Amino acid sequence: MELLEERIRKDGIVKAGNVLKVDSFLNHQIDIGLMNEIGKEFKRIFSDVEVTKILTVEASGIAIAAIVAQYFNVPVVFAKKSQSINIDGSVYCTKIESFTHKRVYDVIVSKKYLSADDKVLIVDDFLANGCAADGLIDIIRESGATLQGVGIIIEKGFQDGGKRLRDRGIRVESLAIVDSMDDTTGQIVFRH
Amino acid sequence: MELLEERIRKDGIVKAGNVLKVDSFLNHQIDIGLMNEIGKEFKRIFSDVEVTKILTVEASGIAIAAIVAQYFNVPVVFAKKSQSINIDGSVYCTKIESFTHKRVYDVIVSKKYLSADDKVLIVDDFLANGCAADGLIDIIRESGATLQGVGIIIEKGFQDGGKRLRDRGIRVESLAIVDSMDDTTGQIVFRH
Numbered sequence: 075m076e077l078l079e080e081r082i083r084k085d086g087i088v089k090a091g092n093v094l095k096v097d098s099f100l101n102h103q104i105d106i107g108l109m110n111e112i113g114k115e116f117k118r119i120f121s122d123v124e125v126t127k128i129l130t131v132e133a134s135g136i137a138i139a140a141i142v143a144q145y146f147n148v149p150v151v152f153a154k155k156s157q158s159i160n161i162d163g164s165v166y167c168t169k170i171e172s173f174t175h176k177r178v179y180d181v182i183v184s185k186k187y188l189s190a191d192d193k194v195l196i197v198d199d200f201l202a203n204g205c206a207a208d209g210l211i212d213i214i215r216e217s218g219a220t221l222q223g224v225g226i227i228i229e230k231g232f233q234d235g236g237k238r239l240r241d242r243g244i245r246v247e248s249l250a251i252v253d254s255m256d257d258t259t260g261q262i263v264f265r266h
Numbered sequence: 267m268e269l270l271e272e273r274i275r276k277d278g279i280v281k282a283g284n285v286l287k288v289d290s291f292l293n294h295q296i297d298i299g300l301m302n303e304i305g306k307e308f309k310r311i312f313s314d315v316e317v318t319k320i321l322t323v324e325a326s327g328i329a330i331a332a333i334v335a336q337y338f339n340v341p342v343v344f345a346k347k348s349q350s351i352n353i354d355g356s357v358y359c360t361k362i363e364s365f366t367h368k369r370v371y372d373v374i375v376s377k378k379y380l381s382a383d384d385k386v387l388i389v390d391d392f393l394a395n396g397c398a399a400d401g402l403i404d405i406i407r408e409s410g411a412t413l414q415g416v417g418i419i420i421e422k423g424f425q426d427g428g429k430r431l432r433d434r435g436i437r438v439e440s441l442a443i444v445d446s447m448d449d450t451t452g453q454i455v456f457r458h
Contacts, residue, residue, distance in 0.1 A: 109332065
């Protein structure tokens with residue numbers, strides 16, 4: 075997605091340790107106009123499949139999921155990190171390791187909001203090692219729902235998450251795939 | 267807001283300990299159509315003030331902030347709980363006590379995304395004891411930005427957060443104010 079790649083080139087900051095900071099428009103401050111263009115693009119790409127729920131994981135996936143859901147006219151369900159007293163006991167639960175925070179989270183979805191009838195599109199801001207997607211896919215499998223695909227804004231193509239998911243036959247559509255980046259020059263190379 | 271009160275009566279669940287669960291449409295599964303009506307209503311209510319940023323705190327405020335921001339045509343900034351390795355050192359920081367989770371969080375906003383020129387509208391899903399709003403107001407004050415108001419979806423009128431904020435001269439607009447609720451009968455009384 076040209077508009078997105080341009081924005082990453084302009085405002086993304088490459089840091090040591092394979093960190094790409096897009097805090098200025100995606101996951102701290104959010105450019106809602108860009109999110110709407112992203113929502114339209116996901117709808118175009120996944121127009122051939124039925125979707126009844128958009129699934130993501132808190133926190134930074136929520137904004138994109140909310141905007142994307144407008145184009146599919148379906149509810150969002152976001153998986154919650156760690157047990158909250160406001161969640162009933164009857165939940166699907168999995169563990170997700172965070173690349174960013176270097177820790178493992180328990181992640182839950184109430185059984186009330188995902189069922190065998192659902193056709194689910196996962197959306198998230200980043201795909202790197204794929205742990206978040208793996209966790210959400212576990213939850214979908216547990217619920218008996220159908221996974222229709224995974225929509226990612228930025229995939230780190232030099233990490234193995236995307237390849238692993240595609241090798242399992244899962245449809246992964248990433249709007250920008252970074253093949254390499256250099257924290258000394260700031261250069262970012264996209265896959266086309 | 268009639269549509270919201272109807273939805274709370276229909277789908278809200280009153281639990282012991284003054285917990286109002288609205289997980290089915292607001293903070294686990296999200297009804298995006300309802301969020302859009304809420305966004306329009308906040309725009310109508312705050313149409314008399316200039317707004318350059320919508321500020322909220324992760325996680326459940328993010329969806330509503332993203333949808334509301336479309337009607338104001340401005341970016342969202344969401345305050346992050348706890349230090350992340352993806353955040354620079356130069357941040358505004360405060361502490362927020364969570365009523366739901368019974369713990370204190372460090373909450374941060376990068377100095378890059380809030381400045382003295384900004385006119386800020388805070389939005390959040392709930393206002394109870396007001397700790398989250400207090401924390402966000404601390405951050406706005408530290409930044410030198412102007413607070414234009416606080417937009418809340420559901421205020422628990424029997425807790426003192428709303429009164430404390432209004433007594434300080436802060437404009438608080440809540441789309442539904444619950445004056446009392448009874449976990450034995452499920453009855454919810456709204457302020458009008």
